[in-house]
Amino acid sequence: MAAWWRSWLAVVVAALALTLHPNADAKTKTTGKATAAKAAVLTGKPAKAARPAAKTKATGEKGKATATKPAKGKPGKAGDVKGKGAEKAEKAATDEKPLTAKQKKAQAKEREAIKKLCADKKEAKTKKCKAFAKAEAERAAEDAAAKLDDKCKDKAARKSKECKAHLAKRSKPEKDPCGRRYGRARKAETVAKFAKRYGVSEARVRELNDLSEKTKKLKAGKRLLVAKSPHDGVVLAGGVHLPVDDAYTLRRPYNAYGKPLMVDLIVAAARQVQAQHPLQPPLMVGDLSKDGGGCLPPHKSHRGGLDADIGYYLRGAFTAPYLADATADTLDADRTWLFLRALLATGRVQYAFVHYSLQPALYEAALRAGETPQSLAKVIQYPRPQADWLHTPIRHLDGHDDHLHLRLQCGNEACDLPPEAKEAIAQLQVETLGGPATDRAGGPAPGRRRAGSPILADRPRW
Structure with a gap:
């Protein structure tokens, strides 16, 4: 009897809590979004949208709900939980979107606030400030490299020590007897980073290797063409x-x-x-x-x-x-x-x-x-x-x-x-x-x- 009483009392307390605080779940979601926004400020990247929750349907039993099981048949047809529309919606939700002007201003303000906070010696030792300092250093290095890329495009500037040192950091491609040059992708490397490492444009890498815009990351060790001879494809007809x-x-x-x-x-x-x-x-x-x-x-x-x-x-x-x-x-x-x-x-x-x-x-x-x-x-x-x-x-x-x-x-x-x-x-x-x-x-x-x-x-x- 005592065990039954305790179980009944727990159910009543839970019901009262839901009645008195109906927005508890919404507050949790809001807190999660705010945390994600702060993380985006630290890394400089837009926050990813949360994935939609799995759909459920009532089974007819009292107080229970079970996840819908996929029906037999081809994807996208009736009876399938994930049709083409659902897949597109999920993909759109997980894709990164470019920041708007307001979001960029908000990030800039947040960055300045973190800079002031991390100026304190005690705060600088925290994980938050260390992550922020690392992200800022990476961002500054990328900006400096981009400026040097533009500067070293000039033939006269390439002879300077600064440009020689900058160009020496680039990976040297493999050459074949026919004048083609190849590079190899590193682990978890994107097409953009691969192209930058070999000193060519991302569009040129995609053109030479028939890569679609959907291809973002490359398989580690993959051999890609980065340059070819101007005579490539020339044959002798009627010789x-x-x-x-x-x-x-x-x-x-x-x-x-x-x-x-x-x-x-x-x-x-x-x-x-x-x-x-x-x-x-x-x-x-x-x-x-x-x-x-x-x-x-x-x-x-x-x-x-x-x-x-x-x-x-x-x-x-x-x-x-x-x-x-x-x-x-x-x-x-x-x-x-x-x-x-x-x-x-x-x-x-x-x-x-x-x-x-x-x-x-x-x-x-x-x-x-x-x-x-x-x-x-x-x-x-x-x-x-x-x-x-x-x-x-x-x-x-x-x-x-x-x-x-x-x-x-x-x-x-x-x-x-x-x-x-x-x-x-x-x-x-x-x-x-x-x-x-x-x-x-x-x-x-x-x-x-x-x-x-x-x-x-x-x-x-x-």
Whole structure:
């Protein structure tokens, strides 16, 4: 009897408490919201909304309620507790929302109040003040890094010690032979932090890796593309193989595929030189493109059949089985200029990289062949300074003392060499030299350009 009495008394007391304080549950919720708001002030992030409570339904029994069990069937249909609408509502409730202007002002006031509070030495040792100090330090570091990012975008500013130290903190990406650069995500790292660590924009990372806007965090160790070569995706369509010929030697025949324009021009120019110097060794031709094009390590370009590495004509009776280094003394400038002149006469040369140390010899050979300083100023960098290389097709680039790099540009849809251009190459001997050339080791005999013939820079462009 005593136990029954105590149970009944407890039920009565609980009922009286609910009757006298109906808003107790609401006060608890309000207190929780206030605590969350204070936490948001400390961290600088908006507070997350509370998740909706689980739905219940009455079972018919007295004084009891049980959680609704999910019915069998596909999600979103009748009988399912969590349909598509409920999932969207829950997701919207848990997503972080940007702060309004009023919320930002309130946070600023709260931050100032905490600063004054934590100025006291005793209060500074509390957990609350320590967390606030840590958050403030992180915020200041992020602001300083953002300012340095903007400052170091300028090329001149990058040379400063401050920018060098700042850029050195960035992670170095992994490189592959095709010019792509990859980075690896850290544990619990977001896309924005990953992009900042590698010095690229978040939008660029999403574009390169096909990441949707919904993707926020990355899996630890995931390999992501942060940069790629400007030639990425270039292939060789309609390519042909450079045929075997006595006028040149193929260093790697399996990498001798190119556009019809490239193949025809190399054949025509090399045959023209060999016809005038039949007793001299042939030209050495390096890599063009592989069959089908695409990445060809260690080259950055050589993907679409419009690039070729051509060895220099050298003095001597033999052709080395590789691209040999040339100097002003070993270069056969007369034959090399004759080859380059045949290329330039078509108007299809975008650029030809020739080391600056070899250009004076080529310049003198061109003058001996009948060209003028006025015509040469439009096609060769010399005698301009080495740094002034943007104005002419023949220009300097480091690493091109053993070969010249030829880049052509298509003039028609077929990207081939028109018959008119082939005829112009064939006429170069008559117009420039005034007749057949001799086969002296030192090169062709100096001659005069025939009166009335167009100079190189004034030739028509096919």
